[in-house]
Amino acid sequence: MPHAETPRTHGIAVVTGASGGIGAATARGLAEAGYRVVLTARRKDRIEALAAELTEAGHSATAYPLDVTDRAAVDTFASAFRTIAVLVNNAGGALGADPVATGDPADWRQMYETNVIGTLNVTQALLPALTASGDGTVVVVSSTAGHATYEGGAGYVAAKHGAHVLAETLRLEIVGTPVRVIEIAPGMVRTEGFALTRFGGDAEKAAKVYAGVAEPLTAEDVADTITWAVTRPPHVNVDLLVVRPRAQASNTKVHREQP
Numbered sequence: 367m368p369h370a371e372t373p374r375t376h377g378i379a380v381v382t383g384a385s386g387g388i389g390a391a392t393a394r395g396l397a398e399a400g401y402r403v404v405l406t407a408r409r410k411d412r413i414e415a416l417a418a419e420l421t422e423a424g425h426s427a428t429a430y431p432l433d434v435t436d437r438a439a440v441d442t443f444a445s446a447f448r449t450i451a452v453l454v455n456n457a458g459g460a461l462g463a464d465p466v467a468t469g470d471p472a473d474w475r476q477m478y479e480t481n482v483i484g485t486l487n488v489t490q491a492l493l494p495a496l497t498a499s500g501d502g503t504v505v506v507v508s509s510t511a512g513h514a515t516y517e518g519g520a521g522y523v524a525a526k527h528g529a530h531v532l533a534e535t536l537r538l539e540i541v542g543t544p545v546r547v548i549e550i551a552p553g554m555v556r557t558e559g560f561a562l563t564r565f566g567g568d569a570e571k572a573a574k575v576y577a578g579v580a581e582p583l584t585a586e587d588v589a590d591t592i593t594w595a596v597t598r599p600p601h602v603n604v605d606l607l608v609v610r611p612r613a614q615a616s617n618t619k620v621h622r623e624q625p
């Protein structure tokens with residue numbers, strides 16, 4: 367008999383990068399699943415607006431402005447919690463699409479800081495509270511870029527490989543504790559921020575990423591997989607879930623309709 371979905375009402379779920387895209391959709395999904403969601407990101411106005419919207423809809427949601435690369439701020443944030451049920455490490459993204467020959471080291475450094483050190487900071491700081499819950503879940507939103515490379519992607523691919531390794535190693539190290547580690551690796555997702563950030567706000571370049579692709583994944587598609595994995599019974603650990611749009615067979619093999 368398959369286990370029914372486990373309702374985890376009243377548990378706290380912290381989502382990083384909840385000001386838009388996958389993080390905001392995940393906060394919605396987890397709130398609907400019964401979690402008390404704590405939304406964090408740097409853009410205070412956005413997380414406050416989402417927290418207000420969720421509260422209005424009858425959920426428990428609070429906003430806490432946080433830069434995941436600021437360890438002192440992360441530690442202060444973590445000190446407010448005794449127990450936490452779920453941490454979704456979603457804050458991250460890509461900067462630039464230059465080849466290795468000309469890629470900007472500052473971009474590479476920033477991608478590593480956000481996607482890897484940011485995940486490390488928040489995970490380390492909240493691990494005691496996740497353990498204290500007696501049934502904690504750490505989610506790392508990596509990417510298919512954490513599993514295979516593509517031309518022009520090396521800086522982001524290197525950072526997401528780092529996030530993948532962090533998840534895989536943490537799972538080995540904390541086995542036997544009541545905390546599981548789930549990695550969600552999405553392929554192409556059309557969010558308002560991802561490609562725009564990657565190309566420094568150039569909307570034309572950003573649009574080209576999705577040109578001719580019938581149906582890239584949406585933030586809600588990914589949030590759905592995260593919420594599903596998190597709401598499995600505690601003994602079920604979805605180690606790694608790779609999710610792509612049907613039109614994308616690999617990082618480099620994407621079907622595009624001709625205009």
Ligand SMILES: NC(=O)c1ccc[n+]([C@@H]2O[C@H](COP(=O)([O-])OP(=O)(O)OC[C@H]3O[C@@H](n4cnc5c(N)ncnc54)[C@H](OP(=O)(O)O)[C@@H]3O)[C@@H](O)[C@H]2O)c1
Pocket residue numbers: 382383384385386387388389406407408409410432433434435456457458459460480484507508509510551552553554555556557558559560561563585
């Ligand atoms: N879209 C895709 O195709 C795709 C595919 C695979 C994986 N992913 C990954 O999924 C995650 C979410 O991406 P998305 O597509 O939803 O992009 P997005 O709309 O640009 O969202 C990125 C989120 O990360 C937050 N963030 C960035 N730097 C941060 C920092 N230093 N501290 C705290 N928050 C920070 C942003 O919030 P603030 O700017 O308000 O801080 C924002 O909420 C990222 O890790 C991304 O790499 C995306």
